[in-house]
Structure formats: structure tokens, C-alpha cells
Amino acid sequence: MGLFQTKRRNILPGFGLSMGYTVFYLSAIVIVPLSMIFFNTVPMGWEPFVHAVTAPRVLASYRLSFSTAFFAAVFDAAAGLLTAWVLVRYRFPGKQFLDALVDLPFALPTAVAGICFATLYSPMGWLGETLIKWNIEIINSATGIVVALVFIGFPFVVRTIQPVLEEVEQEIEEAAHCLGATRWQTFRKILLPHLFPALLTGSTLAFARGIGEYGSVIFIAGNLPMKTEIAPLMIMSKLDQFDYAGASAVALVLLLISFSMLLVLNAVQEWQQKEYR
Amino acid sequence: MGIELQNITKKFTGYTALDNISLSVASGELLALLGPSGCGKTTLLRIIAGLELPDQGKIILENKDTTNLPPRKKNVGFVFQHYALFRRLTVFENIAFGLKVLPRKERPSRAEIRDRVEHLLKLVQMDWAQKRYPSQLSGGQRQRVALARALAVNPKVLLLDEPFSALDAKVRQELRRWLRKLHDEIHVTSIFVTHDQEEALELADRIVVVNKGKIEQQGTPQEVYDHPVNAFVYNFLGNVNVFHGRVKNGKVSLGPHHVDAPDELKHAEEKPSQAFVRPHEIGISRIRSSEADLTGTIREVRLMGGLIGLNLDCEGFEHTVDAEIPRELYINLELAKGDTVFVSLNRVKVFTGDYVI
Amino acid sequence: MLKPTTTESGPIVKKRVSDPLPIRILLIGAMLLFFTAFIFLPLGLVFAQAFQKGWTLYLESITEPYALEAVKLTLITVAIVVPLNAFFGVTAAWAITKFNFSGKAALKTILDLPFAVSPVIAGLIFVLLVGSRTPFGSWLGEHGIKIIFSTPGIVIATLFVTFPFVVRELIPLMEAQGRDEEEAALTLGAKGWQIFGKITLPNISWGLLYGMILCGARSIGEFGAVSVVSGHIRGQTNTIPLHVEILYSEYNFTASFAVASILVFLALLTVGIKVTMEKQFKKNSIHHQD
Numbered sequence: 001m002g003l004f005q006t007k008r009r010n011i012l013p014g015f016g017l018s019m020g021y022t023v024f025y026l027s028a029i030v031i032v033p034l035s036m037i038f039f040n041t042v043p044m045g046w047e048p049f050v051h052a053v054t055a056p057r058v059l060a061s062y063r064l065s066f067s068t069a070f071f072a073a074v075f076d077a078a079a080g081l082l083t084a085w086v087l088v089r090y091r092f093p094g095k096q097f098l099d100a101l102v103d104l105p106f107a108l109p110t111a112v113a114g115i116c117f118a119t120l121y122s123p124m125g126w127l128g129e130t131l132i133k134w135n136i137e138i139i140n141s142a143t144g145i146v147v148a149l150v151f152i153g154f155p156f157v158v159r160t161i162q163p164v165l166e167e168v169e170q171e172i173e174e175a176a177h178c179l180g181a182t183r184w185q186t187f188r189k190i191l192l193p194h195l196f197p198a199l200l201t202g203s204t205l206a207f208a209r210g211i212g213e214y215g216s217v218i219f220i221a222g223n224l225p226m227k228t229e230i231a232p233l234m235i236m237s238k239l240d241q242f243d244y245a246g247a248s249a250v251a252l253v254l255l256l257i258s259f260s261m262l263l264v265l266n267a268v269q270e271w272q273q274k275e276y277r
Numbered sequence: 278m279g280i281e282l283q284n285i286t287k288k289f290t291g292y293t294a295l296d297n298i299s300l301s302v303a304s305g306e307l308l309a310l311l312g313p314s315g316c317g318k319t320t321l322l323r324i325i326a327g328l329e330l331p332d333q334g335k336i337i338l339e340n341k342d343t344t345n346l347p348p349r350k351k352n353v354g355f356v357f358q359h360y361a362l363f364r365r366l367t368v369f370e371n372i373a374f375g376l377k378v379l380p381r382k383e384r385p386s387r388a389e390i391r392d393r394v395e396h397l398l399k400l401v402q403m404d405w406a407q408k409r410y411p412s413q414l415s416g417g418q419r420q421r422v423a424l425a426r427a428l429a430v431n432p433k434v435l436l437l438d439e440p441f442s443a444l445d446a447k448v449r450q451e452l453r454r455w456l457r458k459l460h461d462e463i464h465v466t467s468i469f470v471t472h473d474q475e476e477a478l479e480l481a482d483r484i485v486v487v488n489k490g491k492i493e494q495q496g497t498p499q500e501v502y503d504h505p506v507n508a509f510v511y512n513f514l515g516n517v518n519v520f521h522g523r524v525k526n527g528k529v530s531l532g533p534h535h536v537d538a539p540d541e542l543k544h545a546e547e548k549p550s551q552a553f554v555r556p557h558e559i560g561i562s563r564i565r566s567s568e569a570d571l572t573g574t575i576r577e578v579r580l581m582g583g584l585i586g587l588n589l590d591c592e593g594f595e596h597t598v599d600a601e602i603p604r605e606l607y608i609n610l611e612l613a614k615g616d617t618v619f620v621s622l623n624r625v626k627v628f629t630g631d632y633v634i
Numbered sequence: 635m636l637k638p639t640t641t642e643s644g645p646i647v648k649k650r651v652s653d654p655l656p657i658r659i660l661l662i663g664a665m666l667l668f669f670t671a672f673i674f675l676p677l678g679l680v681f682a683q684a685f686q687k688g689w690t691l692y693l694e695s696i697t698e699p700y701a702l703e704a705v706k707l708t709l710i711t712v713a714i715v716v717p718l719n720a721f722f723g724v725t726a727a728w729a730i731t732k733f734n735f736s737g738k739a740a741l742k743t744i745l746d747l748p749f750a751v752s753p754v755i756a757g758l759i760f761v762l763l764v765g766s767r768t769p770f771g772s773w774l775g776e777h778g779i780k781i782i783f784s785t786p787g788i789v790i791a792t793l794f795v796t797f798p799f800v801v802r803e804l805i806p807l808m809e810a811q812g813r814d815e816e817e818a819a820l821t822l823g824a825k826g827w828q829i830f831g832k833i834t835l836p837n838i839s840w841g842l843l844y845g846m847i848l849c850g851a852r853s854i855g856e857f858g859a860v861s862v863v864s865g866h867i868r869g870q871t872n873t874i875p876l877h878v879e880i881l882y883s884e885y886n887f888t889a890s891f892a893v894a895s896i897l898v899f900l901a902l903l904t905v906g907i908k909v910t911m912e913k914q915f916k917k918n919s920i921h922h923q924d
Binding site (some may be wrong): 011012013014015017018019021022025026029030031032033034036037039040079082083085086089090092096098099100101103104107108109110111112113115116117119120125126127150151154183205208209211212213214215219231232233235236239242244247248251254255258259261262266 | 652653654658661662664665668669671672673675676677679680683722725726728729730732733735741743744746747749750751752753754755758759760761762763765767790793794797813816817820825826829830851854855856857858861862874875876878879882887890891894897898900901902904905906908909
Binding site (some may be wrong): 011 | 329
């Protein structure tokens with residue numbers, strides 16, 4: 001029982017009190033509630049569990065959630081790198097304003113983002129009207145979900161790359177130039193490898209967030225069974241039918257995947273620190 | 278006795294920071310704990326202050342066992358390496374802090390606190406900075422405020438943890454002399470930790486050399502510098518030339534050269550030894566003055582301010598020899614790179630044992 | 635006032651090797667295009683829709699009783715959630731940054747949990763814990779306590795989603811500040827609460843305030859988790875975002891966007907405060923004015 005015990009008697013006061021309250025609060029708000037998923041899934045037994053999480057509709061929702069989150073993360077990586085580059089490297093009027101707006105997706109309630117994109121891309125919306133003429137349908141499609149997730153995940157990438165890019169020593173680049181490297185070569189061979197861990201971290205965060213995202217997606221997705229139902233929505237609809245065990249089963253799978261991604265992310269960060277410190 | 282440490286031992290996971298250290302410091306003494314980084318000297322200081330607890334041993338301050346007292350009851354003043362000033366409080370409030378947190382019964386009145394703080398500010402020559410915040414001061418000024426803050430509570434003991442190491446070379450020297458003067462005025466029992474031998478030699482009444490959690494030697498700066506007890510202390514206190522040789526029949530052989538062995542090795546059986554000579558204890562001359570002189574060729578000349586550094590190839594020696602001579606001698610002898618000169622080893626210190634540099 | 639004498643130099647302005655003009659224009663243009671599609675258009679749309687039918691209807695939409703009830707419920711939630719999470723944040727940050735103990739890494743991982751948990755799952759777990767069909771929930775129900783489909787449910791789901799905001803702001807701040815000042819106060823004779831009140835709390839006040847603002851912003855806007863536990867009872871368990879959703883699904887777009895515009899305004903305010911406070915941080919780390 002060495003957990004949460006100080007390694008040596010520490011001289012600052014208040015360890016027992018602060019640690020005790022922290023553990024109590026986390027248990028009440030996080031650990032006990034989260035464990036309910038486990039306790040609701042276990043009594044199901046193995047076969048009903050497998051049955052619940054491999055039902056065609058559920059599988060389709062997992063596939064959709066993962067593929068849309070993945071494409072959104074890839075798009076975010078590109079757009080985020082571009083934005084971070086421009087914000088760190090260039091000076092132009094309005095730069096601070098744009099920099100501040102990067103955080104908007106963090107601050108804006110997801111439901112608001114949801115209705116905005118649904119209206120923008122509706123057949124009568126500002127963008128939907130034009131796109132429908134070219135036969136591009138965004139609303140009620142996987143593409144629409146990707147659009148919403150790009151918005152949600154974008155700041156994760158920018159805010160992870162920005163500090164790294166700011167800290168790149170100018171001398172490294174100058175040295176590369178002096179050695180005769182072109183601008184593009186310097187970027188590809190020197191900067192990109194340096195930024196890569198941050199880029200990976202940022203897009204993994206965006207990906208993880210995208211898998212669980214609900215509010216911004218449901219309005220634009222249309223929620224057609226087998227086609228545009230995301231995994232969190234499956235949990236929602238099982239809850240509406242009071243199928244608690246089924247909802248827990250779907251949630252458990254989603255949680256396990258999210259946690260393993262967190263672990264991967266931690267490993268990436270450790271690797272990053274070892275590599276560059 | 279000001280401070281008495283008895284058998285202090287402290288282990289951290291994987292290594293022993295302090296191994297059975299006993300030490301006494303006289304009242305009013307200024308003592309330097311000198312050693313390389315990681316030798317345990319800072320841990321020892323923190324243990325005296327109560328910021329760490331020893332695994333074993335006793336700490337007696339002014340004849341009172343304080344081993345198990347919490348730091349706030351120990352009545353020690355502690356000066357931190359990085360000042361640790363309270364960044365949200367002004368200089369005045371920083372110094373007054375220790376008085377203002379006293380229990381109501383013991384707390385001096387407002388006016389008394391003001392007088393005391395102003396007195397201390399004058400003492401550390403910072404009375405102009407009362408209303409400044411720490412971030413508005415230079416490193417040297419911050420450290421003086423930190424010192425005043427530590428003195429405000431009338432500590433029985435003043436502990437300084439590498440107090441000057443974060444400062445520029447010039448400020449460091451200034452502050453060092455100023456601290457010596459201050460100590461002569463207020464005479465509070467003080468221990469300061471340093472890894473800078475010059476600082477220790479210049480400032481302290483007594484030096485304790487610590488290595489790997491053990492005390493290697495203690496004594497006045499003169500004693501420690503002139504009579505180091507082992508190779509580590511000798512080497513740590515300044516630049517050295519090392520010669521590997523053997524002790525035999527009361528003589529130590531250094532290449533082709535022999536010197537008398539120290540008394541304790543006069544009758545020792547043959548064994549490997551190390552001989553040390555400090556660069557400034559090497560004589561350089563154009564004429565051979567004794568048979569013991571070596572012949573050397575100047576390989577390199579370095580300007581070092583008042584001294585000139587010579588790097589010499591000496592006949593029969595594997596490694597080059599470093600010598601430092603006064604600038605005047607250098608000019609008088611008209612020395613230049615490539616010249617052949619006679620080299621005398623004026624003071625050779627011989628140690629046996631397995632200490633390796 | 636005299637120029638402070640300090641040894642620290644100001645921020646070094648680095649001159650970068652800049653890209654050629656055409657590349658700069660191309661990249662800035664591409665970024666602006668992205669911002670237009672994903673930020674400016676949605677923002678513009680909210681206000682365009684909200685004011686589509688004029689001021690009168692706008693004001694009517696945001697002052698009708700159900701809207702006001704939603705605002706009230708949201709404010710109640712924020713007023714409970716933010717202080718609780720702030721208190722937790724300070725306590726946990728104290729334990730984590732001032733002491734070494736085994737299990738610290740695990741504890742820090744738990745603080746990241748809400749970011750990896752879908753908001754829907756965040757709601758689900760509380761339905762599973764205290765919903766009327768669970769043993770604990772029905773026991774509470776017998777004693778007249780209703781949590782799910784009522785205000786307490788909304789509060790605890792929001793607590794879960796927002797608990798890390800304050801503590802995650804404080805940990806890096808307090809780690810950077812170290813333990814030196816607290817130890818110095820200790821050697822000067824200060825007691826635990828004196829150290830905390832006179833030294834630690836003033837040192838972290840900005841970070842604490844900032845974390846509370848982030849926590850509050852998220853509490854106002856949380857949708858998924860609250861949506862699961864609320865039951866969408868108009869005038870009773872509707873927060874502002876839920877009200878927006880209901881109006882939207884009833885094709886009452888103007889009212890929906892009108893209410894949404896309040897949330898947009900608050901979001902912009904949050905972003906604005908963030909920028910201002912970050913500037914303050916930077917200034918503080920160089921000089922310290924009072």
C-alpha cells in the first residue's frame with residue numbers, strides 16, 4: 001500500500017489533507033462513476049457483450065467515427081501546420097486577432113458550432129447552395145462530419161506546434177543555409193523532423209477528441225442508420241431505449257480505444273523528450 | 278558550541294548522500310562546506326535547517342537538540358541559491374515577513390518591525406529599495422535582500438546555500454568581501470556551502486572539505502591549503518600537475534627525477550604513488566641552479582592577466598607540465614615558445630593510494 | 635517612476651530568415667481561406683440568422699421565459715461548478731507540485747481523463763450511477779432525491795467534464811515556481827496556512843483566475859454530457875445550449891441563433907480574456923508591477 005505516500009517525510013505542510021481531498025474528489029466525480037460502465041457490462045456475459053458491440057449498426061458507427069476522426073485529424077495536421085507557420089514566421093496586420101481566434105473552437109459551445117455548419121451547408125445555406133450545384137453534398141454525409149471535426153480539432157494542432165516552432169533556433173536554419181541547402185531542403189530535412197513529434201501529438205489529440213465528439217456533429221450528420229450515425233449517438237439511442245447494458249458495452253469499447261490512444265500519446269511525448277532534450 | 282552535528286546519515290534511493298557526518302561549529306564562526314556538486318553539502322545544510330530530515334543522527338543548535346523540531350521552530354536563517362524572495366511582496370514586506378508571522382504574543386509592534394527592517398536594509402545597503410519588488414532588482418541586490426530577510430528573525434545560525442553561485446564573477450567577488458565584513462560586524466554562527474575553492478579560502482574561518490557524503494578534511498584555510506591530507510583535497514583546492522611514480526627507499530621517483538619522500542612514507546615498502554605540484558610552485562630559470570632541475574621546452578605561452586601560463590615538455594616525463602610565473606619574470610627572462618629552460622619543482626606533495634583524477 | 639534595474643534582458647526579438655514574398659502571400663492567403671470557411675463564415679452566420687427578422691424578434695427570443703429559465707439554470711450550474719473545481723484544483727495542485735509521492739504519474743493521467751472521454755459517456759456514467767433505474771438511484775428516489783433529469787444531474791455531469799481545467803492551469807505554473815519560496819517562509823517561522831495564504835495563493839492568483847474562466851466557459855457551453863442527464867424538460871432542465879438545440883430542431887432558426895449569439899459572444903469574450911491574460915503573464919515574468 002505505498003500508493004500516494006510520500007517517498008520521504010516532506011517538510012512542507014498539508015500533504016495528508018490535500019492528498020486526501022484530491023483522492024476523495026476524484027473518486028466521487030471520476031473513478032466511481034466511470035467504474036459503472038464496467039459494472040454494467042460485466043453482468044452481461046461475454047456473448048451478449050460481443051453481440052451488442054458487433055451488431056452491424058454499431059460496427060458501422062465505429063467505422064464512421066474512426067474514419068471521419070482520422071481524415072479530420074489529417075486535414076487538421078496540414079491546416080494547423082500552415083497556420084502555426086504563418087502565425088510564428090510572418091508579420092502582417094491582424095495577426096494577433098487571427099492568433100486569438102485559433103482558440104475559438106475551444107471556447108465555442110459545440111452545439112453552436114453544430115447548428116452553424118448544418119445551416120452553412122444546408123441546400124439553402126451560404127455554402128451549401130453553391131456546392132449542391134456541383135453535386136457536392138456535405139450535409140447528411142460523412143464529409144459533413146469531417147467538416148465539423150476539422151473545426152473541433154484544429155486548435156489542438158496549432159497550439160502544440162506553435163511553441164516548438166517558436167523555439168527552433170534560428171542558427172540551425174542559418175547553418176543549413178550556409179551549408180548550401182535550399183529553403184525547401186531546410187524545411188524538409190531540418191524543420192519537419194523537428195516539428196514532427198509535436199505534429200503527431202497535436203493530431204492525435206484532435207483524433208481522440210473527434211472520436212468522442214457529439215454536439216457539433218449530430219446536427220450536420222443527419223444521423224441516418226448505417227450511414228451517418230456516429231458511435232456516441234449509438235450510446236445515446238441505446239440509452240433512450242433504456243438499454244443500459246448495451247449503452248455501457250458500446251461505451252466500454254470506445255473508452256478502451258480512447259485510453260489506449262492516450263497511452264500511445266504519452267509514449268510519443270516521452271520519445272519526443274528523449275530525442276530532443 | 279554553535280552547531281553540533283552527530284553522526285548524520287541520509288540515504289536517497291540509490292545512493293548515500295551523507296555518511297555518518299559529525300561536525301562542530303563554534304559560536305560566531307564562519308564555516309565553509311566545500312565540495313564538488315553532488316557531494317551532499319547542500320543536503321547537510323538543508324538538514325540543519327530542518328528542510329530535510331536525517332535518517333540518523335542528531336542536530337544540536339546552541340546546546341539544544343533540534344533534530345525533530347520543524348523548521349519554523351529551529352530559528353535558523355536560510356539563504357537560498359536562487360534567492361527565493363517572495364515575488365509578490367515588496368523588499369520591505371519580504372524582510373518583515375518573518376516578524377509578521379510570529380504569534381500575536383511574540384510579534385513586535387508595527388513601529389518596531391519598521392525600525393528593525395529599516396536597520397537591516399541599511400546593514401545590507403539596500404535602504405533605497407524598500408518599495409521595490411524582487412524582479413526589479415539585480416541578482417546581487419536580491420541576494421542581499423534575502424540575507425536581510427534571513428537575519429530579520431535574529432537567527433541563532435545563518436545557513437547560506439551557494440549564495441553567490443548564480444551571480445556574475447565580478448559581483449560575486451564584491452559580495453563575498455562584503456559578506457566577510459558583515460560577518461565580522463554581526464558575528465552570527467554561519468555555514469555556507471560552495472563548490473568554489475577560492476570563495477571558501479577567502480571567506481571562511483574554517484573549511485570543511487566534503488566528498489561523496491564524507492568529510493575529507495577540516496581546518497583553517499591555511500591548514501587545508503598547505504597541508505591537504507589526501508590527493509582529493511589537494512586537487513580540489515587548485516590547479517595541479519600530477520606525476521605518477523613509485524615510492525622506494527625513502528625516495529619518490531618521478532621519471533628520471535627523485536625527490537625525498539614525506540616522513541610518513543620514509544620507511545614504506547615500494548608502491549605506486551602520485552606526486553602533485555601546483556603550477557605556481559614550479560620555478561623557471563635560464564641557468565641550472567641545482568642538480569634536481571629538469572630540462573624543459575616551452576610548448577605554449579598563455580597570457581592570464583598578472584600571471585603567465587607556460588606549457589612545458591620536460592625531459593623524461595610523459596605528460597606536459599603546466600607552470601605559472603609572474604609576468605615580470607617572464608619579461609626579464611625573455612622567454613618565448615620553443616625555448617629550452619630549467620624547471621625546478623619547488624614543492625612536491627606525494628600521496629599513495631588509489632585516488633584517480 | 636525610475637526604470638527598474640534588473641539583470642534580466644527583455645524578450646529577444648529574433649529576426650528570422652523570412653520566406654520570399656510570393657510564398658508568404660500564398661501561405662497567408664491559404665490560411666485566410668481556411669479561417670473564412672471554418673471561423674468567419676460560421677460566426678457571421680450566427681449573427682446574420684439571429685438578426686434576420688430584426689431587433690425586436692431577437693430581443694424577444696432571448697428574453698422569453700424559457701430562454702431566461704435556461705440562462706438561470708446555466709448560471710446556477712456555473713456558480714456551483716466553478717468554485718468546487720477551483721477548490722479541487724488548488725488542493726490537487728498543491729499535493730502534486732509540492733510533494734514527491736509514488737503514484738503521481740497515475741494521478742496526473744486521471745486529470746487528463748475527461749479529454750479522452752466522449753461527453754456522451756460522461757453523461758452516461760452518471761445515469762448508470764444515480765439514474766432512476768439503478769439501485770442507488772431508486773433508493774434516492776424513495777427519499778425524494780432526484781438527480782438525473784434534474785439540476786443536480788446537470789451539475790455533476792458538468793463537474794466531471796470541467797474538473798481538470800483549473801488544476802491543469804496551476805500545475806505547470808506551480809512547478810515552474812518551485813518550492814523555494816515556501817521553504818523560505820518555513821525557515822522564517824510561517825505556519826502552513828500562512829505560507830499558503832501569504833505566499834502561494836498570491837503567486838498563483840492569475841493562473842487560478844484564468845483556469846476558473848476556462849472552467850466557467852466550458853460549463854456554460856457543455857452540451858453532450860448535459861444532454862444525456864437533463865431530460866430536456868423545458869423551463870426546468872434546459873441549459874442554454876440545450877435550449878438552442880430544441881429551438882433548432884423545431885425549425886425556429888431565428889430564435890435558435892439568437893440564443894446561440896449569446897454563447898458566441900461569451901466565447902469571444904473568453905478568447906479575449908485569454909489573450910489579455912497571456913500578455914499579463916508575459917509582462918509579469920519580466921517585470922513585476924503592482
